[in-house]
Amino acid sequence: MTQNSGLLERLPDRTGLDRIWSVLPDARLVGGSVRDLLAGVAVHDLDLATPEPPDDVQRRLEEAGIRVIPTGLAHGTVTALLDNAPYEITTLRRDEETDGRHAIVAWTQDWTEDAARRDFTINAMSLDRHDRLHDYFGGREDLQNHRVRFVGDASRRIAEDALRALRFFRFDARYGHCVPDREACQAVSEQLGLIGTLSAERVASELLRILSGPRLNETIGAMASVGLLQVLLPEPDQHALNRLLACEAPVSSLLRLFALCHRNSPELAGRLKLSNADGAKIDAWASAQPVLHPELSDDDLRRLRVLQDLDLLVERSWLLQARLVGAPDIAWGRFRERVQAMPQPAFPLTGKDAIAHGVQPGPGLGQWLKTGRDWWMAHGCLPDRSACLAYLARQK
Structure with missing residues (x-):
């Protein structure tokens, strides 16, 4: 179905887009940008598709003086840079072969064929330079009805790329309403065996996006009901996650992941191949040290600030509040x-101070500083340099 839309008027600035259209007049906006223009939400990326092959696209843009980066020529994608803003432009494609992870594609000039290979109807629409909306699978109606459904046969779409099982729940959380599409849920349940073919990095990226999204209680519950959550994360603790959400903690996908998987936190970073920094955070959250309590004295708080990074202290406080209270709490706030x-x-002393006071370099220097630092911390991290030196002088 093709119809005039008035959507281009919603763009705050279409200068770059118009320049691309002057070079590639048959190109169209596709995917998320069209969906979000219809939904009335902020559009962050303007991605386009075009019937021209990628080499031709690159040549035309460069001849027009537009900088081009061949970001994915094998998949038909180049990126045009205009005023430092990127525009991904992809040649229309059809899938020749898929294995649940990767697809072998061929170029096509058929817009319907390209739309048919996309995941959801709300992502399969396109918008041309004349402001005409092209909707081959009822995406506009689905968006209006808060319904997320696969293009064509749901089971086949997941077989083409198993990550779509996770993407379905992420998009349903944002654009759906209450009850997820029955056919989609059935297809996810039937294709759970394909999840193991996905790389840990792809799973982690999609899962963390789900965990930072809206309607998380409902979404995680729906994922559990079809068996997907248990395949991704052994022994997930939905109750612990719900308690963290009930505390109204700031949105942190990693913190929410830890709450959901605290029973298996030692294996979590390796299972999802998280970064070393994320793995270190998870280890710190799992530790009971240093001890936190809402009624600690100012001296204790200063000691905490020395012993652990401030962000970790705050994050651990949210996890403890969730475990001990499970609701907003004035004391923890x-x-x-x-x-x-x-x-x-x-701590006001350094190795130079030790040497200046006759301490020889070596193990004795480290012990001298440790003795002073222990005394300084025992006194609430308040003694100044002179007081610390005076104390150490008395220990000789």
């Missing part, structure tokens, strides 16, 4: 205010 307002203490 006040704890965070106090610890965040506390200036970062710094």
Whole structure:
């Protein structure tokens, strides 16, 4: 179905888009940009498709003085840069062969054929330079009805790329309403065996996007009901996640992942191949040290600031509040205010001070500093340089 839309008027600036259309007049906006223009939400990326083969696209753009980056020529994609803004332009494609992870594609000039290989009807629409909306599978109606459904046969779409099983729940959380599409859920349940063919990195990326999205309680529950959650994460603790959400903690996909998987936290980073930094955070969250409590004294808070990074302290406080209270809590809120307002203490002595006071380089120097630092921390991290030196002088 083709219809005039008035959608281009919603773009705050279409200068770059018009320049591309002056070179590639048959190109169209596709996918998320069209969906979000219809939904009335912010559009972040303007992706286009075009019937011309990628080499021809690159040549035309360069001849027009537009910088081009061949970001994915094997898949028919180049990126045009205009005023530092990227525009991905992909040649129309059809799938020749798929294995659940990768697809072998061929170029086509058939817009319907290209739309048919996309995942969901709301992502299969296109918009041409005349502001005409091309909707081959009822995406506009589905968007209006808050319904996310696969293009064509849901089971086949998942067989083409198993990651679509996760993507379905991410898009349903944002654009759906209440009850996920029955055919889609059935297809996900039937194709759970394909999840194991996906790389851990792809799974982690999609899962973290789900965990940072809206309607998370409903989404995680729906994923569990079809068996997907249990395949992704052994022994997920939905109750612990719900308690964290009930505390109204700031959105953090990694913190939510930890709450959901705290029973298996030692294996979590390796299972999903998370970064070393994320793995270190998970290890810190799993530790009971240093001890946190909302009624700690100012001296204790200063010691905490020395022993652990401020962000980790705040994140651990949310996890403890979720476990111990499971609801908004004035005491834990006040704890965070106090610890965040506390200036970062710094031990006032260095190795130069030790040498200046006759301590020889070597193990003795380290012990001298440790003795002073232990005394400084025992006194609430308040003694200044002179007081610390005076204490150490008395230990000789």
